[in-house]
Amino acid sequence: MASLTVMDSVASALGRLESLAATAPIARLATAFAAAGQELALVGGPVRDAFLGRPVNDLDFTTSASPDEILEIVKPIASATWEIGREFGTIGARVAGEKVEITTYRADSYSGESRKPTVQFGDTIEGDLVRRDFTVNAMALRLPGLQLVDPAGGVEDLIAQRIVTPASAEISFGDDPLRMMRAARFASQLGFTVDEKTVEAMIALAPRLDIISVERISEELGKLLLTDRPRAGLQLLVDTGLAELVIPELPALKLEIDEHAHHKDVYEHSLTVLEQAIDYEKSRGHSPDLVLRLASLLHDIGKPATKRVEAGGVVSFHHHDVVGAKLAGRRLKALRFDNDTIAAVARLTELHLRFFGYTEAAWTDSAVRRYVRDAGPLLERLHILTRADVTTRNRRKADRLAFAYDDLEHRIAALAEAEGVAALRPDLDGEAIMRVLELRPGREVGEAYRFLLELRLDEGPLGEDEAERRLRAWWAERNA
Structure with a gap:
């Protein structure tokens, strides 16, 4: 047959x-x-x-x-x-x-x-x-x-959906150790299983990866992440020890327990977040996005460094978002990703918890504007990452968070339509500020711009006349 x-x-x-x-x-x-x-x-x-x-x-x-x-x-x-x-x-x-x-x-x-x-x-x-x-x-x-x-x-x-080398795996990987990472990528890209002897060779020869340039390793990691279902390849990298050499923060997550879902460790949670982010990426009509996928995978890497056992045995990870942003930046810099990718992934990691305060108390319009301002051009990616970060099995909790984020997106859309909140610029630009205050370009113009931006965030559009009146009053008080 x-x-x-x-x-x-x-x-x-x-x-x-x-x-x-x-x-x-x-x-x-x-x-x-x-x-x-x-x-x-x-x-x-x-x-x-x-x-x-x-x-x-x-x-x-x-x-x-x-x-x-x-x-x-x-x-x-x-x-x-x-x-x-x-x-x-x-x-x-x-x-x-x-x-x-x-x-x-x-x-x-x-x-x-x-x-x-x-x-x-x-x-x-x-x-x-x-x-x-x-x-x-x-x-x-x-x-x-x-x-x-x-x-x-x-x-x-x-036909057997099997990844195996033409020659012996030891010879093949010994000749070109990058093929071990390619095996992980093809496992995800094709949905195939890597042959058992091939996996054994990957475990034995993992240290050989050190002769491969960082750029080539990063390129393969990126290709793996951009496949439809990267979980299998990432798990293979972890199971064979290759991840310890490429992105050691990933296997380190296996030791941590997620405070939001005690039935999973943070490693499994992170892989699930990546999968869900890809599903949202598709459903919202986006092409595969390496920045989003890196952020989804790395968003919790600050947890090992911030783990604390509180009174009563409760595990906490306070400020893991801020710590994780720094760690993500360092790892991606070591892997020699471009500066824009590094900055974007670090920023998304830093912001990924911001929404959860929205479910605790109603945000003012000012808080919504600041959320948009802080996300900047990463807002759509932050929407997806935040939604994907909900992996709880508690259906009621999951629905509550989904409804809350639906509400936040609706409010952002309404403010954008009413106020142009997507742009979030003061009512007066730099040239207008210099004209009103009779200033030359310099530090004081920047201070005045930031004052008007804070007004814009707090109160919405003021109009040029009101903005000018407030600016003159602020300037007079500042120089009193």
């Missing part, structure tokens, strides 16, 4: 691949390489995704041609070419409006001290495929003959 399933899958996938091969960019490349007497095959992700019925986005090819020969073949049919990966045998081109990458067969060797291989070009497609990361990515479709090449049994592993 398994063999029949495999054959059925091959037949349906070949039908999809045949349609793909008929598209203009692939057909033109196939014709050009065949005319030059060179082998060409669609390889890796596109072939895998055809079997899975997933959209094909990237077009990667492998060939018997050398980089010089690739350029000679491709230039007449390409609107642009680039050679940024030439030292690794890769030539990029734009053919029939599509970006493609074509790489000479490879047969690399590794020194064991670096993930960068000694580049060696191979002479067979089978030799090229077995050096790739996982069997499901080690399949190719010869062009133009549409012959499937699968030396490592990738089709069977696709």
Whole structure:
């Protein structure tokens, strides 16, 4: 029965691949390489995704041609070419409006001290495929003959929904330790299970990750977080010890108990918040957002440092939002994320508890305006993070919090419509302040601007005349 399933899958996938091969960019490349007497095959992700019925986005090819020969073949049919990966045998081109990458067969060797291989070009497609990361990515479709090449049994592993290396995992991960993080990413991206022996190799070889650049590690972590369901991959990183080397604050959360939901530790709570944030992200029509997902994962990392056992055995985590913001900033800086991402994640972490005071007492309009002001351009992300942070099993409590946040969003919308609260600027800008007070640019203008902004937050729009009267009175009192 398994063999029949495999054959059925091959037949349906070949039908999809045949349609793909008929598209203009692939057909033109196939014709050009065949005319030059060179082998060409669609390889890796596109072939895998055809079997899975997933959209094909990237077009990667492998060939018997050398980089010089690739350029000679491709230039007449390409609107642009680039050679940024030439030292690794890769030539990029734009053919029939599509970006493609074509790489000479490879047969690399590794020194064991670096993930960068000694580049060696191979002479067979089978030799090229077995050096790739996982069997499901080690399949190719010869062009133009549409012959499937699968030396490592990738089709069977696709059917079994299994992640396994073509060579032994010890050799594969020893050659390129970044593949261990890629295993976690593909587990989430494809919804597959990582083979048991592959997991054992990840545990044994986790320390090898230290030869990988921080930038490459961060890139893989970002790709994992941007999958539809990153929980499986993150759990694999924690279970294999890789997370201790990449984002140690995550496994540290397993030791803490969430004061809002004693049935879960903070580690499980954080993964649930991430899942729920992704669901809100989708339901509200947003694209995958790395800032939101990092904030969802890291929002409680201040809890280990702030854990206190109060009288009666009650566990508290006072100020874990502020401490967590600092820790998130440090971790993301160490991972060399860009400054905008670092600042946004830290700010969301700092603000994630702000809403819970709303359920304790009715906020004034001034408090609502300040909530919007403090969130700034992160307001929509804060809406999602705050809603996702409710993981209690107590349905009554969950409903109460959801209704309260619905009310807050409605009030923000009403104030935005009535007052333009989304902008939250004083009634007089800097130039008007300088004109009224006869000032030159400087510190005093900033003080006056902040005074008017506080008025705006407390009382709403005043109008230019009233704002000018209040400003003059403040200035006279200040200088009395």
